[in-house]
Amino acid sequence: MNEQKKEEMIIRLVNVSKVFDETTAVENVSFYVRKGEFITFLGPSGCGKTTTLRMIAGFDIPTSGKILLNGQDITDLPPNKRPVNTVFQRYALFPHYNIYDNIAFGLKMKKVPVTYRNEKGETYTKMQKLTRREIDEKVKNALAVVDLEGFEKRSVSTLSGGQQQRVAIARAIVNEPEILLLDEPLGALDLKMRKEMQIELKEMHRKLGITFIYVTHDQEEALTMSDTIVVMKDGCIQQIGTPTDIYNEPANAFVADFIGDSNILNGTMVDKLTVRFCNRNFRCVDDFERNEKVDVVVRPEDIEMCPPEQGMLVGRVVSVVFKGVHYEITAMVGRSEMIIQSTQSRTVGELIGMNIAPDAIHIMKKELTSNRYDGYITKKNTVVFGDGEFECDVTTLYPGSHLDEDGYLITAQGEKIDLTDADVSVEVGLTDIEISDNADEGGARGHIVSLIYKGDHYQYIVRTEENEEDFVLDTEDLWNENDYVSVKIRPENIHMKLKQEIK
Amino acid sequence: MVKRIVSVAICVAVLLFIYAPILLLVVYSFTDSNVIGKWDGFSFALYADLFRDAEIMQILFNTVWLALVAALLSTALGTAGAVGIFYSKRKFAKPLQAASQIPVINAEIVTAISLALLFSALFLYRTYFSLIVGHMVLCTPFVVLSVMPKLKQMDPNTYEAALDLGASPSQVLFKVVVPQIFSGILSGFMLSITLSLDDYIVTAFTKPPMFDTISTYVYNAVKNGTNNSTPALRALSALIFIVMIAVLLVINLRARKPAQKEAAK
Numbered sequence: 001m002n003e004q005k006k007e008e009m010i011i012r013l014v015n016v017s018k019v020f021d022e023t024t025a026v027e028n029v030s031f032y033v034r035k036g037e038f039i040t041f042l043g044p045s046g047c048g049k050t051t052t053l054r055m056i057a058g059f060d061i062p063t064s065g066k067i068l069l070n071g072q073d074i075t076d077l078p079p080n081k082r083p084v085n086t087v088f089q090r091y092a093l094f095p096h097y098n099i100y101d102n103i104a105f106g107l108k109m110k111k112v113p114v115t116y117r118n119e120k121g122e123t124y125t126k127m128q129k130l131t132r133r134e135i136d137e138k139v140k141n142a143l144a145v146v147d148l149e150g151f152e153k154r155s156v157s158t159l160s161g162g163q164q165q166r167v168a169i170a171r172a173i174v175n176e177p178e179i180l181l182l183d184e185p186l187g188a189l190d191l192k193m194r195k196e197m198q199i200e201l202k203e204m205h206r207k208l209g210i211t212f213i214y215v216t217h218d219q220e221e222a223l224t225m226s227d228t229i230v231v232m233k234d235g236c237i238q239q240i241g242t243p244t245d246i247y248n249e250p251a252n253a254f255v256a257d258f259i260g261d262s263n264i265l266n267g268t269m270v271d272k273l274t275v276r277f278c279n280r281n282f283r284c285v286d287d288f289e290r291n292e293k294v295d296v297v298v299r300p301e302d303i304e305m306c307p308p309e310q311g312m313l314v315g316r317v318v319s320v321v322f323k324g325v326h327y328e329i330t331a332m333v334g335r336s337e338m339i340i341q342s343t344q345s346r347t348v349g350e351l352i353g354m355n356i357a358p359d360a361i362h363i364m365k366k367e368l369t370s371n372r373y374d375g376y377i378t379k380k381n382t383v384v385f386g387d388g389e390f391e392c393d394v395t396t397l398y399p400g401s402h403l404d405e406d407g408y409l410i411t412a413q414g415e416k417i418d419l420t421d422a423d424v425s426v427e428v429g430l431t432d433i434e435i436s437d438n439a440d441e442g443g444a445r446g447h448i449v450s451l452i453y454k455g456d457h458y459q460y461i462v463r464t465e466e467n468e469e470d471f472v473l474d475t476e477d478l479w480n481e482n483d484y485v486s487v488k489i490r491p492e493n494i495h496m497k498l499k500q501e502i503k
Numbered sequence: 504m505v506k507r508i509v510s511v512a513i514c515v516a517v518l519l520f521i522y523a524p525i526l527l528l529v530v531y532s533f534t535d536s537n538v539i540g541k542w543d544g545f546s547f548a549l550y551a552d553l554f555r556d557a558e559i560m561q562i563l564f565n566t567v568w569l570a571l572v573a574a575l576l577s578t579a580l581g582t583a584g585a586v587g588i589f590y591s592k593r594k595f596a597k598p599l600q601a602a603s604q605i606p607v608i609n610a611e612i613v614t615a616i617s618l619a620l621l622f623s624a625l626f627l628y629r630t631y632f633s634l635i636v637g638h639m640v641l642c643t644p645f646v647v648l649s650v651m652p653k654l655k656q657m658d659p660n661t662y663e664a665a666l667d668l669g670a671s672p673s674q675v676l677f678k679v680v681v682p683q684i685f686s687g688i689l690s691g692f693m694l695s696i697t698l699s700l701d702d703y704i705v706t707a708f709t710k711p712p713m714f715d716t717i718s719t720y721v722y723n724a725v726k727n728g729t730n731n732s733t734p735a736l737r738a739l740s741a742l743i744f745i746v747m748i749a750v751l752l753v754i755n756l757r758a759r760k761p762a763q764k765e766a767a768k
Contacts, residue, residue, distance in 0.1 A: 057663075057667060058666075058667075059663050059666075078666070079663070079667050080667070080668075080669045080670055080671055080672075084667070085667055085668065086667045088663075088664060090658065090660060092660030092663070092664040093664075094661055094664075094665070094679055094682075094683075095658075095661075095683065096683055105668050105670070106668035109668060109670050109674065110669055171664075171668070172668075175669070
């Protein structure tokens with residue numbers, strides 16, 4: 001099995017990194033592409049997808065790592081020696097040549113071995129340029145593939161964007177490369193043209209049997225066209241998989257957010273196959289450790305609306321947007337936002353119930369680095385979150401601000417702001433939370449539901465009674481499970497951000 | 504209405520101010536008198552003298568020959584320089600480009616004296632070599648200056664695309680880069696020719712003793728403040744002026760045509 005896989009592997013990157021003047025564009029990337037595959041690099045701009053492509057083409061040389069083509073190291077091979085051709089985002093046609101000469105450019109450079117037989121009957125091979133006839137034939141075929149027959153004599157500047165892109169594709173495929181690299185080839189086209197070209201490219205891929213490596217930031221394009229998608233972020237690969245896998249089983253919150261619309265919620269595994277989010281327990285199909293902090297992804301189309309009394313969640317509609325095929329409805333459940341896609345409309349202000357099927361809940365491991373809460377500021381300039389009320393420094397919300405005697409915030413520009421009831425997101429580091437036996441001392445109270453020994457310290461989870469909010473903390477002190485404790489956080493360790501501007 | 508008349512009048516006055524000396528020269532090239540200011544009746548005698556004067560014809564030939572050679576060499580060197588600067592790492596490109604433009608703002612007399620010093624140190628002072636190199640020093644920065652913007656306008660991906668299609672870097676240079684910057688190269692060449700044609704200072708400091716161009720010849724002829732000795736020079740100057748105007752017109756008209764085509768699209 002493994003053997004066979006290796007055999008059909010056409011290109012392989014091994015621990016490839018690329019550093020430009022101290023900024024790391026690609027970091028330790030390893031993957032392989034199978035022969036004949038349509039693979040897409042997907043990610044936001046600056047994620048390193050184009051740099052990866054340029055390294056395969058040979059325009060950029062990796063700072064470290066190896067690139068293998070059919071098992072041979074091509075890391076330092078210049079682009080003109082690689083059996084790889086590129087279609088550029090801005091076409092990069094030669095403006096001083098007509099269409100024929102543009103497409104024939106690669107063929108005129110090419111030398112092929114031709115076998116001769118001399119009078120003595122010995123055969124010998126000579127590297128030879130293609131004949132005029134051969135070139136004519138190939139150019140004609142390539143123009144037929146891209147549907148531009150009869151355009152040979154036209155000049156580049158007389159062509160529309162879509163036609164230029166077809167010429168660029170013809171110019172690349174006419175050389176019969178082993179791999180065709182496409183760097184956001186449809187990025188400069190309008191939507192309708194893009195959709196047409198997507199189908200045509202896919203069809204071309206099927207007919208030609210060439211391996212396509214495609215780069216795009218358009219997730220829909222990636223899902224439509226690819227056999228395999230590589231999702232990248234900050235120079236690192238986030239996930240490699242088929243479009244279905246990537247959509248249904250995103251590896252982390254970034255992938256879930258980038259591929260399609262999604263609701264990403266903080267959750268906790270409270271029992272076997274049971275996850276808690278939005279103050280309610282849900283059955284789910286992903287198994288994780290009990291008490292583990294997780295990211296929960298629910299696709300907007302997987303939320304079913306129902307009368308409020310029948311819903312697992314109840315929320316109030318805050319906006320309805322008509323999107324053509326469906327309505328996009330935003331509802332607030334407590335202080336979390338839920339986006340729902342449905343063919344039915346609702347009115348703003350209406351209470352709706354929501355149901356989510358167990359297999360529509362996708363759970364992802366969360367790298368826990370800090371506690372995050374939704375909170376709000378009170379009249380007394382304290383902050384309420386996690387079922388507790390804490391002293392905080394509201395002047396951190398506006399740089400250079402201070403409080404007047406009446407407790408109003410005066411900004412650096414001298415503006416007076418009433419922060420009462422302002423929604424904030426709150427972040428507290430794991431080591432910034434203290435717990436104490438004295439129930440009146442801290443801002444929130446709860447039971448210790450979990451303790452894990454992490455080598456040199458313990459990690460505790462304190463769960464409140466009312467809404468079952470969790471505080472995760474690292475400390476060297478030893479406590480027991482089920483201890484009732486109060487949670488103390490020093491004001492300077494409560495990091496707050498306003499959710500929206502106060503008017 | 505008054506405003507219009509005033510503005511037209513000012514324009515005419517400015518143009519007159521600029522062109523009066525030349526017009527005077529052109530007018531007096533059509534009379535057979537020894538000094539400007541004395542009208543001896545209309546005649547083409549000076550023009551006839553001009554073409555009969557073997558010395559002047561030799562000098563004219565020298566000037567054109569020198570301009571062509573210097574312009575060709577400067578264009579090759581300047582284009583190579585511009586391409587080299589353009590494709591260097593950014594760290595080097597900026598200082599290189601700045602350095603390549605210093606001769607443009609440097610006083611010509613300084614350039615000329617330094618050239619003279621350099622060549623006398625090399626025992627090549629006042630040879631054809633020093634003359635041609637001198638003119639190249641003069642022209643090359645202008646070639647770099649006119650080629651650079653064309654390189655910057657070029658789609659940088661076309662270079663990579665050509666490499667990608669199997670062309671070697673030198674093939675890319677001649678098949679893809681040079682054709683795209685050709686108009687810049689051409690204008691650099693024309694600029695070099697005009698610079699070399701009318702240069703006096705560098706020529707005077709580097710030319711072989713028995714070699715003269717129009718500039719040095721005219722200068723020597725009128726050294727005493729008059730041009731009594733060779734009135735035929737008036738005809739020559741008038742001719743040069745007319746040829747220059749014709750060349751300028753042709754270049755401008757040619758430049759406008761593609762622009763109109765572009766605009767029509």
